[in-house]
Amino acid sequence: MTQNLTDGIYKNLNGSLSFGWATQPKFNAWAESDTVVGGPPQHKIILHYELARLLYRDAENFCSFASNERTKRLIQTTFADHATDLLPECFTLDDCIHNMFLGSLTWVYFHELGHLMQEHGRVRNDGSSAYAITTIQELDAQAAQILNGRQASISHATELAADSEATTLCLIASARHFLKGPLVDDGDGAEVFIGSVYLLTCSLACIFYRFNAGSSPQVVTPITGSHPSPIYRLELSAPHIYELTELLLKASDFDGQRRRLVSMTKQAADLGSFFCNYAQGAGTEKTINLFVKGFLQRPEFKPYSKEILTVWDEIQPSIMASRHFGVELGVLRFTEEFRNFVFSDSSTT
Numbered sequence: 001m002t003q004n005l006t007d008g009i010y011k012n013l014n015g016s017l018s019f020g021w022a023t024q025p026k027f028n029a030w031a032e033s034d035t036v037v038g039g040p041p042q043h044k045i046i047l048h049y050e051l052a053r054l055l056y057r058d059a060e061n062f063c064s065f066a067s068n069e070r071t072k073r074l075i076q077t078t079f080a081d082h083a084t085d086l087l088p089e090c091f092t093l094d095d096c097i098h099n100m101f102l103g104s105l106t107w108v109y110f111h112e113l114g115h116l117m118q119e120h121g122r123v124r125n126d127g128s129s130a131y132a133i134t135t136i137q138e139l140d141a142q143a144a145q146i147l148n149g150r151q152a153s154i155s156h157a158t159e160l161a162a163d164s165e166a167t168t169l170c171l172i173a174s175a176r177h178f179l180k181g182p183l184v185d186d187g188d189g190a191e192v193f194i195g196s197v198y199l200l201t202c203s204l205a206c207i208f209y210r211f212n213a214g215s216s217p218q219v220v221t222p223i224t225g226s227h228p229s230p231i232y233r234l235e236l237s238a239p240h241i242y243e244l245t246e247l248l249l250k251a252s253d254f255d256g257q258r259r260r261l262v263s264m265t266k267q268a269a270d271l272g273s274f275f276c277n278y279a280q281g282a283g284t285e286k287t288i289n290l291f292v293k294g295f296l297q298r299p300e301f302k303p304y305s306k307e308i309l310t311v312w313d314e315i316q317p318s319i320m321a322s323r324h325f326g327v328e329l330g331v332l333r334f335t336e337e338f339r340n341f342v343f344s345d346s347s348t349t
C-alpha cells in the first residue's frame with residue numbers, strides 16, 4: 001500500500017510516505033508529519049507488531065464466537081430482527097478470519113493516513129511553529145496528562161475525521177478488490193463485497209474497543225481524553241458504511257439493497273460490541289446502550305455532539321485548506337437533519 005501511494009499520489013505531489021513497524025509490545029499505531037506549511041506532504045506511518053498480532057487474535061476469536069452454536073442461539077432469542085447469518089456465507093471460516101484481519105489492518109493504516117492527509121497534528125498543535133514535526137499517537141500511555149477542554153474536543157473531532165477518511169478508503173479499496181476484481185467470478189462480486197463490508201464493520205467494533213483501552217464506553221461531556229467512545233464511533237460509522245456501500249454497488253450496476261445493508265451493518269456493529277464487552281471483556285454496560293440505534297434515537301448524545309459539531313465547524317476550513325488529497329466522500333460530514341436535532345432545544349424532544 002505504501003509503495004502504491006508513493007508511486008501514485010505522493011509522487012504527483014512531490015511528497016513522500018514511509019512506513020515502519022515498531023517492536024514495543026503494545027497495541028498502538030502512530031502518524032508522523034514533517035510537512036512544511038504549504039509544502040508537499042512528508043509523512044510516516046508506524047504500526048506496532050503487537051497491533052497486528054492482536055488484530056489477528058481478535059479476528060480468530062471473533063469468528064470462533066460468531067460461528068459458535070451457543071452464540072447463534074443467544075442472538076436468535078435476543079434479536080427478533082436479526083437479519084443474516086452471523087458470518088457471511090460466501091466465505092469459509094478461514095476466509096472470514098483472513099479477510100477480517102486484513103480489513104482491520106488496512107483500516108488502521110488508512111486511519112493513520114487520514115490523520116496525515118488532513119495534517120491533524122498541525123490542528124492539534126494550534127499555532128505552534130510551522131516547521132514542527134507533529135505526531136499523533138493512537139494510544140499514548142506516556143501522555144503527561146489527560147486532555148481536556150479545547151484540546152480534547154479537537155482531538156475527538158479529528159479522530160472522527162480520520163475514521164471517516166479510513167472507512168471511505170477501505171470501502172473503495174474493497175470494492176475495487178471484490179466487486180469486479182480478478183478474484184471474483186462474474187456476477188458474484190456483490191455478495192463477496194457485501195460479505196467483506198460486514199466483516200469490516202465487525203472489525204471496527206474490535207478496533208474501537210481496543211483503542212478505548214478499558215475506559216468506559218459511555219459518551220460523556222465535558223469531553224476529556226484523546227479518543228471518542230467506541231459506541232459513538234460505531235454510531236457514526238454505521239450509516240457511513242451502508243450509504244457508501246450502496247453507492248459503490250450502484251456505481252458497478254448492482255442492486256443497492258439499502259434495507260439489507262442497513263440491518264446488516266447494525267448487526268455487524270452490535271455483534272462486534274457484544275463480543276468486545278461480554279465474550280472478551282468483563283462488560284458491565286447494559287447491552288441496549290452498546291448497540292447502534294441511529295443518532296436521532298440518541299438524545300443522550302446531544303451535548304457531546306454539540307461540542308463536536310461546534311469544534312469541527314471551526315477547524316474544518318483550515319483542515320480542508322491543508323488536505324493534500326482524497327475524495328470528497330472521505331471528509332467528515334453531518335447532515336442538516338442531524339444538525340437540527342443536535343441544536344434543537346432538548347426540552348422539545
Ligand SMILES: [Zn+2]
Nearest residue numbers: 111138159162
Ligand atoms: Zn487516530
